[in-house]
Amino acid sequence: MTEQPTPGPGFIDAASAALADPAAVAQRDMLARKTPLLRQQVVDEFGEFEALRRHVKRLRQHTLDNLDHYLRRFELEATHNGNRVHFAADSQEMNAIVLDICRQHGARRIAKGKSMVTEETELAAALQRERLEVVETDLGEYIVQLAGEKPAHIVGPARHKSIAQIRELFLAAHPLGERKLDKAEALVAEARQVMRDHFLNAEIGIIGANALIAENGYTMLVTNEGNGDLCANLPKVLIVCTTLDRLLPRGEDAAALQRLLARSATGQRQTCYTSFYSGPRREQESSGPLETHIVLLDNRRSEILASDYREMLQCIRCGACLNHCPIFAAAGGHAYGSVYPGPMGSVLAPLLDSLEAHSELPDACTACGRCEEVCPAAIPLPDLLRDLRHDKSREGIGPRGWRRGLRLHAWLAARPALYQSLSQFAIRSLNLLGRRRGVLRFLPFASGWTGARDFPSPQRGTFMAQYRKEQDRRES
Amino acid sequence: MSHDSRKKSLARIRGLSSGLDAQTIAQELARLGAAPVAQPLDPDPIVCFMANVLRNQGSLALAADRREVVKAIGKYLYRHLRNNRLVAGNDPHLAALPWREGGVLPRFGEIENGEKAALSYAHWGIAETGATVLGSGKHNPPANQLLPEHHIVLLEFEGIIPDLEAFWRAEPLRRGERPRGISFIAGPSSTGDIEAQLVYGAHGPKAWHVILLGKAPPGALERARQLAGVPGDGDEAAL
Numbered sequence: 001m002t003e004q005p006t007p008g009p010g011f012i013d014a015a016s017a018a019l020a021d022p023a024a025v026a027q028r029d030m031l032a033r034k035t036p037l038l039r040q041q042v043v044d045e046f047g048e049f050e051a052l053r054r055h056v057k058r059l060r061q062h063t064l065d066n067l068d069h070y071l072r073r074f075e076l077e078a079t080h081n082g083n084r085v086h087f088a089a090d091s092q093e094m095n096a097i098v099l100d101i102c103r104q105h106g107a108r109r110i111a112k113g114k115s116m117v118t119e120e121t122e123l124a125a126a127l128q129r130e131r132l133e134v135v136e137t138d139l140g141e142y143i144v145q146l147a148g149e150k151p152a153h154i155v156g157p158a159r160h161k162s163i164a165q166i167r168e169l170f171l172a173a174h175p176l177g178e179r180k181l182d183k184a185e186a187l188v189a190e191a192r193q194v195m196r197d198h199f200l201n202a203e204i205g206i207i208g209a210n211a212l213i214a215e216n217g218y219t220m221l222v223t224n225e226g227n228g229d230l231c232a233n234l235p236k237v238l239i240v241c242t243t244l245d246r247l248l249p250r251g252e253d254a255a256a257l258q259r260l261l262a263r264s265a266t267g268q269r270q271t272c273y274t275s276f277y278s279g280p281r282r283e284q285e286s287s288g289p290l291e292t293h294i295v296l297l298d299n300r301r302s303e304i305l306a307s308d309y310r311e312m313l314q315c316i317r318c319g320a321c322l323n324h325c326p327i328f329a330a331a332g333g334h335a336y337g338s339v340y341p342g343p344m345g346s347v348l349a350p351l352l353d354s355l356e357a358h359s360e361l362p363d364a365c366t367a368c369g370r371c372e373e374v375c376p377a378a379i380p381l382p383d384l385l386r387d388l389r390h391d392k393s394r395e396g397i398g399p400r401g402w403r404r405g406l407r408l409h410a411w412l413a414a415r416p417a418l419y420q421s422l423s424q425f426a427i428r429s430l431n432l433l434g435r436r437r438g439v440l441r442f443l444p445f446a447s448g449w450t451g452a453r454d455f456p457s458p459q460r461g462t463f464m465a466q467y468r469k470e471q472d473r474r475e476s
Numbered sequence: 477m478s479h480d481s482r483k484k485s486l487a488r489i490r491g492l493s494s495g496l497d498a499q500t501i502a503q504e505l506a507r508l509g510a511a512p513v514a515q516p517l518d519p520d521p522i523v524c525f526m527a528n529v530l531r532n533q534g535s536l537a538l539a540a541d542r543r544e545v546v547k548a549i550g551k552y553l554y555r556h557l558r559n560n561r562l563v564a565g566n567d568p569h570l571a572a573l574p575w576r577e578g579g580v581l582p583r584f585g586e587i588e589n590g591e592k593a594a595l596s597y598a599h600w601g602i603a604e605t606g607a608t609v610l611g612s613g614k615h616n617p618p619a620n621q622l623l624p625e626h627h628i629v630l631l632e633f634e635g636i637i638p639d640l641e642a643f644w645r646a647e648p649l650r651r652g653e654r655p656r657g658i659s660f661i662a663g664p665s666s667t668g669d670i671e672a673q674l675v676y677g678a679h680g681p682k683a684w685h686v687i688l689l690g691k692a693p694p695g696a697l698e699r700a701r702q703l704a705g706v707p708g709d710g711d712e713a714a715l
Contacts, residue, residue, distance in 0.1 A: 072486070282656055
């Protein structure tokens with residue numbers, strides 16, 4: 001996240017803009033209704049899903065606690081398998097390593113599979129600046145590449161696009177004459193046709209990895225389209241771009257992850273392709289890459305490991321927290337201004353970049369807790385967001401008025417008697433002001449609320465007053 | 477550059493790791509036990525496998541012997557492509573099939589432009605997921621499973637194993653064999669990237685057909701169809 005010289009609008013402004021487009025809002029609403037149902041169905045029929053979740057959490061915890069051991073074992077095994085293993089401290093270094101490999105092979109065409117890590121480092125843009133032709137081969141990534149956008153979702157990058165919008169992009173990009181292209185099937189068929197040549201002619205394939213298996217040096221790739229596997233098998237050189245925390249001890253641990261990931265990400269029992277790659281083609285093989293590289297990005301992950309936020313490294317990038325977040329559903333992925341949106345992104349973006357650059361993201365939360373409930377890694381996302389808000393306040397980040405307000409609130413909350421009498425006074429005043437209509441059209445310090453809707457005038461006393469009354473009633 | 481970064485990252489991580497020796501780490505890992513598996517659809521792994529293939533939008537055919545395998549392939553090719561052309565990997569299991577008797581003309585090798593159907597031999601099938609497991613190698617060029625419109629997989633009943641862990645415990649891997657690629661294939665290529673609508677034939681095969689060779693337990697296919705909610709269709713359970 002180092003190559004973002006021009007900061008976009010903040011989350012609040014971007015979210016307001018996103019809410020102004022009714023068609024996009026309707027599409028997000030549809031997805032927010034549909035995707036949780038798909039997950040729920042396969043989770044319910046699994047049986048011991050909670051036990052699976054706990055098992056994988058313990059497993060990942062064990063791996064991170066012994067990361068030194070597993071990382072060195074993976075490096076040894078992957079090298080033994082014939083890979084070249086590279087370490088990259090940051091985005092620039094990962095991009096430079098990949099560019100260097102491309103140059104060594106005189107490559108011009110690159111077939112790239114879906115990888116959030118390469119989104120994080122902005123690899124495609126870095127290669128294109130050096131006049132390399134990079135085609136995103138995952139359909140969703142291809143659509144956002146044509147649109148000149150970033151992915152709006154870590155699993156479904158183009159889910160925010162309608163069929164009509166994708167049709168326009170395809171008509172402009174593919175010189176294939178007149179055609180209808182008014183159905184998803186027709187758009188998929190055209191992408192298949194256009195992409196086939198690219199797969200066959202690319203000199204370099206770039207993919208990500210869902211996990212790295214320490215005991216045998218395999219990298220794991222989970223897809224539905226098969227594009228990642230085409231990138232991994234057809235070009236003469238394969239580069240796997242991933243991060244150094246993606247480790248699992250054994251092959252059977254990948255089996256546990258496989259169960260959890262597919263169900264949490266897309267509501268499938270199993271994706272169409274789950275592949276494991278060990279290295280370059282063996283003797284007597286007539287196909288497969290002749291050379292394979294694995295680039296392991298750190299980009300502050302070893303700092304996160306040392307911090308109170310280390311649980312965030314357990315994230316398996318399934319997107320379940322995005323699919324269940326009311327803020328994500330309302331604002332959409334682009335509003336976050338980070339390649340990682342939603343609850344996981346609101347934690348990760350400040351950690352990978354800086355809290356100053358993403359100061360509004362920890363507040364992009366209603367504290368409903370659904371993200372933690374569905375997170376397959378059981379990451380306490382609402383707690384981590386609250387901790388980031390605490391860091392913000394401690395480091396003096398955010399508008400001064402807001403921070404003063406919070407300090408005042410904290411001061412009052414520590415004085416219950418004063419807090420209760422002021423609440424009582426406020427409730428009485430609001431009752432008085434709204435007694436005619438039952439609602440208030442204007443409230444001091446709350447124009448953000450009353451600008452769009454009326455504020456209902458309080459119907460009864462404060463919570464504490466009602467609580468005391470209830471206690472008295474029970475005692476009598 | 478990469479070497480410096482390696483040293484720095486590993487040094488930082490070393491300082492944060494437990495510092496336990498390899499044996500203690502292995503003992504800790506063993507104490508975590510096994511992961512729960514998905515509730516089986518049926519007590520019989522063969523029925524489970526077949527039901528899951530059908531749930532994964534695959535189609536199935538049963539063949540009691542090798543002659544029937546060729547017949548089933550011929551029938552599938554005629555039904556879907558109205559021809560008898562096929563490319564097959566150089567797997568001895570495929571080369572040994574009595575092709576002439578079934579009237580199918582396979583070309584052995586890697587798929588080329590314009591060829592629509594390819595046949596692979598899978599050593600394993602996973603009952604838990606309905607996936608066929610293919611290892612890449614000289615016998616199985618991966619293009620044959622990724623580029624055709626119709627991917628046909630031959631699997632023997634003995635190759636059906638209960639779950640994903642059983643694959644990783646299988647003998648060849650325990651011996652240290654590491655095929656370049658291992659693919660768990662569970663359905664035709666698909667995408668949900670456009671308005672979350674599921675479309676088949678994204679980049680890879682549009683259809684995935686599994687032929688099971690050997691003696692099927694009586695009533696297994698009917699039971700599998702029932703569990704998957706897929707009606708019967710002669711000797712081929714197709715969606």
